[in-house]
Amino acid sequence: DSGVTQTPKHLITATGQRVTLRCSPRSGDLSVYWYQQSLDQGLQFLIQYYNGEERAKGNILERFSAQQFPDLHSELNLSSLELGDSALYFCASSAGQFGTDTQYFGPGTRLTVL
Amino acid sequence: AQSVAQPEDQVNVAEGNPLTVKCTYSVSGNPYLFWYVQYPNRGLQFLLKYITGDNLVKGSYGFEAEFNKSQTSFHLKKPSALVSDSALYFCAVRDPRYNNNDMRFGAGTRLTVKP
Numbered sequence: 001d002s003g004v005t006q007t008p009k010h011l012i013t014a015t016g017q018r019v020t021l022r023c024s025p026r027s028g029d030l031s032v033y034w035y036q037q038s039l040d041q042g043l044q045f046l047i048q049y050y051n052g053e054e055r056a057k058g059n060i061l062e063r064f065s066a067q068q069f070p071d072l073h074s075e076l077n078l079s080s081l082e083l084g085d086s087a088l089y090f091c092a093s094s095a096g097q098f099g100t101d102t103q104y105f106g107p108g109t110r111l112t113v114l
Numbered sequence: 115a116q117s118v119a120q121p122e123d124q125v126n127v128a129e130g131n132p133l134t135v136k137c138t139y140s141v142s143g144n145p146y147l148f149w150y151v152q153y154p155n156r157g158l159q160f161l162l163k164y165i166t167g168d169n170l171v172k173g174s175y176g177f178e179a180e181f182n183k184s185q186t187s188f189h190l191k192k193p194s195a196l197v198s199d200s201a202l203y204f205c206a207v208r209d210p211r212y213n214n215n216d217m218r219f220g221a222g223t224r225l226t227v228k229p
Contacts, residue, residue, distance in 0.1 A: 002157060043204065043219040058216050090157055099146050099208045100165045105157035
């Protein structure tokens with residue numbers, strides 16, 4: 001168990017809908033990262049937050065947004081969902097904001113868009 | 115931008131034999147390199163990383179990896195494979211020249227250890 005928690009574990013929704021995925025980092029970690037894992041795209045970095053501020057941005061669509069709250073938990077919002085958004089979404093956390101930091105991954109949220 | 119390649123989709127070894135999972139990277143300069151393992155229906159688990167220093171890095175569960183700058187490789191190794199090592203293995207790279215934390219993952223290599 002990495003200490004990173006994600007809810008819900010599974011999510012089934014319809015095209016055009018909006019969902020929110022939640023992540024709680026390991027105790028003491030200030031950075032939260034979001035990744036998308038799909039069969040065709042592999043594991044892709046979406047976005048990083050450090051202590052409430054956006055720190056780095058990857059291949060995140062404009063329909064997606066994230067935030068990190070004062071208690072350091074993070075939420076990833078996905079809107080106007082498309083079939084192609086079906087994937088595993090992982091959250092990871094690390095102590096700091098540096099490239100040398102080890103990221104610890106949560107168990108993931110499996111999103112199915114019908 | 116940085117990238118990493120795992121040339122083998124699948125690696126099969128017999129229990130007790132040594133295993134190698136290959137990874138090559140593309141970064142100008144010195145990379146930060148990581149190995150993760152993913153078991154079915156689980157998140158990624160950190161195995162080891164290379165930042166600087168000794169080219170041979172030892173990690174969790176008896177795994178080790180050797181950073182080879184001339185061959186731009188960071189192969190994962192274990193002297194004696196266990197059936198429980200069967201999983202999906204990911205290599206990842208960060209380019210320290212850029213002030214971001216964009217970690218690029220390889221496509222993954224499925225390791226199967228047969229009894």
